[in-house]
Amino acid sequence: MATGRTHRPATRSRGIPEATVARLPLYLRALTALSERSVPTVSSEELATAAGVNSAKLRKDFSYLGSYGTRGVGYDVEYLVYQISRELGLTQDWPVVIVGIGNLGAALANYGGFASRGFRVAALIDADPAMAGKPVAGLPVRHTDELESIISDNGVSIGVIATPAGAAQQVCDRLVAAGVTSILNFAPTVLSVPDGVDVRKVDLSIELQILAFHEQRKSGEDAGQAVAPPPPLRSASDGRKGPDGDVPAVMPA
Amino acid sequence: MATGRTHRPATRSRGIPEATVARLPLYLRALTALSERSVPTVSSEELATAAGVNSAKLRKDFSYLGSYGTRGVGYDVEYLVYQISRELGLTQDWPVVIVGIGNLGAALANYGGFASRGFRVAALIDADPAMAGKPVAGLPVRHTDELESIISDNGVSIGVIATPAGAAQQVCDRLVAAGVTSILNFAPTVLSVPDGVDVRKVDLSIELQILAFHEQRKSGEDAGQAVAPPPPLRSASDGRKGPDGDVPAVMPA
DNA sequence: CCATCTTTGTGCACGCGTTCACAAAGGCAT
DNA sequence: ATGCCTTTGTGAACGCGTGCACAAAGATGG
CATH class of the missing domain: 1.10.10.10 (Winged helix-like DNA-binding domain superfamily/Winged helix DNA-binding domain)
Structure with a gap:
């Protein structure tokens, strides 16, 4: 300037x-x-x-x-x-690992957009022993036990987490400890990482909720106000629908 | 993010x-x-x-x-x-349709985060006739021909596009014409929509590229400079094609 | 009832990102 | 060359988002 x-x-x-x-x-x-x-x-x-x-x-x-x-x-x-x-650093090859081969993980593995831009799927990792060896997108799924060696051997610095929310932080910690410094997180959880590690998150649920907010606004704001009045304080038994809390389930492995 | x-x-x-x-x-x-x-x-x-x-x-x-x-x-x-x-408007029910039941579409259909927050998958739609009727996540896949009636009958206002990039805009246009006013786009394309329609996009490829940028920066910036020198700079008339011919395609599943 | 302690709600300042608007740069025709 | 036309590059203004720091509000204990 x-x-x-x-x-x-x-x-x-x-x-x-x-x-x-x-x-x-x-x-x-x-x-x-x-x-x-x-x-x-x-x-x-x-x-x-x-x-x-x-x-x-x-x-x-x-x-x-x-x-x-x-x-x-x-x-x-x-x-x-x-x-x-x-x-953007796309002139070099970036090996990545995808952890959590459920529906989403498999979809990501098959996603053509990865390979097309210098990103190479080095390995697919899942905690389920039954998945081990099973081929997904042409690659055999490896067990979590091998996580550290895979990262080390392939010089992986970017990891994709597609596990259920409950396992995300643990997987994240292992990835970081093994040398990964960039993480793309699909699990609906806030990951805590040390300085120097980048985390980007993709949260389908959040995106939909934001759309719902704007959608609600479009269809008359008066309608939204006509709902049941708020319970001021301490409502013991909460009548809301089942405790979904997208906390758990994301991808049934 | x-x-x-x-x-x-x-x-x-x-x-x-x-x-x-x-x-x-x-x-x-x-x-x-x-x-x-x-x-x-x-x-x-x-x-x-x-x-x-x-x-x-x-x-x-x-x-x-x-x-x-x-x-x-x-x-x-x-x-x-x-x-x-x-x-956020989550006290009401939001029927949504997912268009494009490939790997990603199927993963989304199985995603627990949808149903858990007032979002109900009203229908899964795909252009492939072979998919029609086939059950995915407990729902029979409907053919694209039914798109308009499905949206109309269920009062759908939120649509999720998980089709290949090439079909995204067309699907988008049909969704909007049928009454959808909020779209969550997973296809790597810029969708153009009329005013009043909200579009949010989730682009895996972009997220990875952003991570790569920061990653490259971490691992010494001097290294990146040691690559091949910049190509031509000749302007018009010089019809020389790019030497490296950047990989084409950007297509997802 | 008063003193003290905790935590909210927010005024304010700062920095980033966006947009406008235009002078400068370069091509092109005469 | 010269003047016209197109398009870039950017100074400057503006608005949004963030974070600090603190006064006000209310709980709590004596």
Whole structure:
């Protein structure tokens, strides 16, 4: 931002805003599609539309990476694909392990989006002995006992947790102790990790609840108020439906 | 985290900040756990720790809902569970349809977190005729042809898209046309919808890429610079194709 | 009834992220 | 060259979200 323009796109601008990082994959996807159609260049306006964002925001995002555009013309698609890929670290191979091979874990293992971007499923791990050896998505499921050695042998630094909530923290601890420093958590639990370890969580239940909030608002706000009045304090026997608490069950292994 | 995409700052009616809404499900989960253990009251500090947030933030969040706490004591667990549930619209039944019963769709259908919070899977829909009638998670898969009638008959307003990216927009359009006003999108595509329709997206690939970015940064930034030098920068007219030809596809199951 | 202790509710300041708006840069036609 | 047209890159303003710090509220004990 200072006056001096950078001649070198060098990685000197350490401070790429988190919000920008979160959008880079979006741009990369749109650019990849353009690349496949052999489109040579694209303007910020076109790309922004394709990515579903504001063009000014897109330009500012790219400005953090360096000046890769040509005024009056736009951005070179191939070049930008390369730059973003490099910035995201996708030019290297990232072995990942998926722990908890239930319905969700299996779905993730079969998810094509992983392998397509430098992510390689190094192993599928499950605590159920009956699952051991059973092939899922072309890979034999390994037992939890092997977790540490698998991570160590493959140099895994990214782990995906798809276990029931109750086992998540324990699995997380083992992953971290074994050397994993980035975790993608699908279990509906708050994971506590030491400094230096990144955790991102994907929670289906939460997403739905947020949608429900907005949905309720759309269908008249007056209706929502017509429900039973609140019990002020100490209501002994709670009449709510079964204690679901998505705490437990997520994926019946 | 995870994702979630909001292009609508619209939540001004009751003025509950979007960021707060996104945390309410988190509080609700922690409170439900306390409720099951019959804990009568909880302080903002304790609850904040359980939810993994700052206590001041939690108090401010609750202040948007009203003054439900008692100074010197804390919050009444049951009462708060009720208030948050009501605010999120979970006191009513939300029928949802899941479109695209592949690996992921099936996993979602089996996901316990849905039914546990007022969300009821009204139907599973797939375009493959071979899937029709086949039971998944106890429900017979319905063919896409029935989409409109299913939504209409069940008063569905929330739809979950778990189809391949290529079919997502089309499915989305049909859902919206049929009356759905909230969509949870798992397909790696930017969906365009008319005003009044909310879309949240969950993109596994993006989450991993964000993790990779931070991971790369941890493991020395110098290493990343030692890779192949940047490609061309020639603008138009030069129809040279990318040398590395970034891997295409982004398709999920 | 008063003193003390705990915990809430919030005013305030700060920093990040978004958006506008425009000068500068570069291509292109004449 | 020269002037016009397109599009980038970014300064600046604005708004949202976060976290601090503290006064007010209420419980509790003497």
